[in-house]
Amino acid sequence: MRSTARLFLIAALSISAGCALPDLKPFAEATRELRESVRQTQHRVQADLDALAKQDAQFKPYAGDFAEAWRVRLDLLDALLDYSASLAALSDAGQSGKAAAAELGDSLNQLADAAGQAGILAKAAIDVGGIVYNVIASVRAAGSIKDAVLAADPAIQDIAANLDKDFEAISKKIESRTVLDAAKVFIQERYEKERGINKAYRSALVKRLQALQEELVQAQNASPPNNSSMSALLSVIAQIEPRIQAANEQLDARAREYEAVERNWEAGQALFAGARKGFRRWAAIHRQLATGLQSGSPPNVALLVGTVQDLKAILDEARKK
Amino acid sequence: MSTDWSQLKSFEDWSGKLRELLDSGAKAAEAARGDVADELLEYADEVSFGDLKRRAREAVKDLALADLQAGTASLRSRSQDLASQQQLIQEVTAQANKDAKSIKLENLNQLAKSATDAITSLKEAKAAIGNGSDLPALATKIDKGLSSLESLRQSLEKLTS
Numbered sequence: 450m451r452s453t454a455r456l457f458l459i460a461a462l463s464i465s466a467g468c469a470l471p472d473l474k475p476f477a478e479a480t481r482e483l484r485e486s487v488r489q490t491q492h493r494v495q496a497d498l499d500a501l502a503k504q505d506a507q508f509k510p511y512a513g514d515f516a517e518a519w520r521v522r523l524d525l526l527d528a529l530l531d532y533s534a535s536l537a538a539l540s541d542a543g544q545s546g547k548a549a550a551a552e553l554g555d556s557l558n559q560l561a562d563a564a565g566q567a568g569i570l571a572k573a574a575i576d577v578g579g580i581v582y583n584v585i586a587s588v589r590a591a592g593s594i595k596d597a598v599l600a601a602d603p604a605i606q607d608i609a610a611n612l613d614k615d616f617e618a619i620s621k622k623i624e625s626r627t628v629l630d631a632a633k634v635f636i637q638e639r640y641e642k643e644r645g646i647n648k649a650y651r652s653a654l655v656k657r658l659q660a661l662q663e664e665l666v667q668a669q670n671a672s673p674p675n676n677s678s679m680s681a682l683l684s685v686i687a688q689i690e691p692r693i694q695a696a697n698e699q700l701d702a703r704a705r706e707y708e709a710v711e712r713n714w715e716a717g718q719a720l721f722a723g724a725r726k727g728f729r730r731w732a733a734i735h736r737q738l739a740t741g742l743q744s745g746s747p748p749n750v751a752l753l754v755g756t757v758q759d760l761k762a763i764l765d766e767a768r769k770k
Numbered sequence: 771m772s773t774d775w776s777q778l779k780s781f782e783d784w785s786g787k788l789r790e791l792l793d794s795g796a797k798a799a800e801a802a803r804g805d806v807a808d809e810l811l812e813y814a815d816e817v818s819f820g821d822l823k824r825r826a827r828e829a830v831k832d833l834a835l836a837d838l839q840a841g842t843a844s845l846r847s848r849s850q851d852l853a854s855q856q857q858l859i860q861e862v863t864a865q866a867n868k869d870a871k872s873i874k875l876e877n878l879n880q881l882a883k884s885a886t887d888a889i890t891s892l893k894e895a896k897a898a899i900g901n902g903s904d905l906p907a908l909a910t911k912i913d914k915g916l917s918s919l920e921s922l923r924q925s926l927e928k929l930t931s
Binding site for chain 2: 498501505507508511514515518519521522524525528529531532535536538539541542543545546549550552553556557559560563564582586589590593594596597600601604605607608611612614615618619621622623625626627628629630631633634637638647648649650652653
């Protein structure tokens with residue numbers, strides 16, 4: 450190696466010492482996790498709204514409105530995934546500078562051969578060029594990552610704040626308690642229409658039974674006991690009791706359907722709350738990256754990884770429900 | 771709010787209770803509307819008067835529809851902002867990808883490969899025409915093309931050395 454090349458190499462390596470590429474994996478992982486939550490939210494809410502719209506056309510416009518609005522969010526999350534991938538590509542480019550230089554050296558040798566000349570780039574030259582370029586690539590990649598993260602950070606913070614409001618609107622309005630009750634109204638109506646069952650019907654049967662039992666006691670206490678009346682009363686009571694039993698069974702079945710929609714609703718609420726926390730953490734991760742890059746100090750990777758683990762735990766817990 | 775439904779006997783009792791619930795629904799703050807809807811749902815199950823039952827159920831649906839209207843309007847109000855933010859992120863992404871490509875020397879590499887392919891093709895073409903060809907002008911042009919590509923190769927070499 451010529452002495453000037455060696456000096457240049459030493460100088461370049463010295464520059465690179467202060468240009469370590471930040472670890473961008475935590476941010477990419479966090480973005481993937483959140484996209485999954487946004488997608489799951491879409492499926493859950495859309496299914497609930499479509500079910501309501503199927504029962505009553507008044508609900509149909511809102512199912513359409515939600516689908517349209519959420520499509521914008523899914524596109525946005527795709528763009529954010531691309532963004533995190535582009536940061537990873539920069540980091541990768543910075544780390545593979547030597548390979549890139551070697552590949553170009555090979556291409557130039559092939560070009561020289563094709564032009565009818567002997568390979569003009571000696572192996573040693575490619576190696577030295579590769580080592581030097583590795584340093585240059587690392588410095589350039591670090592600069593580009595810094596530029597990208599600082600340019601994107603205000604938008605990332607706004608996006609997180611907007612998505613937090615979205616999930617609040619879903620939790621409190623689009624999947625509100627009143628919407629849950631509307632779903633239960635449809636169950637009530639179906640049980641009435643198909644099986645003739647509601648609590649009013651059972652209450653009427655119970656009242657009738659109580660009245661008959663009181664009449665039976667009076668017939669028993671009469672002097673002499675009114676046997677023919679007692680017999681008639683017992684016959685009617687024998688018909689009513691199974692009807693009450695059947696009504697109870699139907700109402701139990703309806704209660705189980707109520708519970709199923711209630712559990713689904715609670716699971717949704719947990720997912721939305723998890724996603725809200727997730728977006729706040731995600732924005733914090735990006736802010737930490739930006740702050741670290743701006744101040745010239747490396748981001749706190751342990752803190753980033755810890756934050757992503759927290760976020761993943763929150764979302765996993767929410768999805769389990 | 772918990773009602774002993776067995777205390778309601780007459781039509782007047784039941785219609786009075788419905789009026790009370792509808793008033794509560796109209797006045798209730800956002801968080802309390804769910805409680806009113808819960809009670810209206812229960813009312814619709816317990817009441818035996820068909821018209822009152824229907825009105826109670828419509829009231830639950832109206833409360834739900836009002837929430838849905840407010841919720842979807844809230845999402846719509848931010849869609850434009852999010853689309854603008856998406857555009858900014860895409861611009862940053864495009865620049866980052868361009869930088870990554872440049873750092874990986876992809877464009878130069880591609881240029882070198884294209885030039886190699888072109889030289890090879892031109893050489894093959896010239897060989898096919900042959901030295902005693904009736905197409906000397908074309909052969910000259912091919913020579914010129916090869917010469918240009920050779921200059922390009924030298925430029926690339928300088929650029930990357």
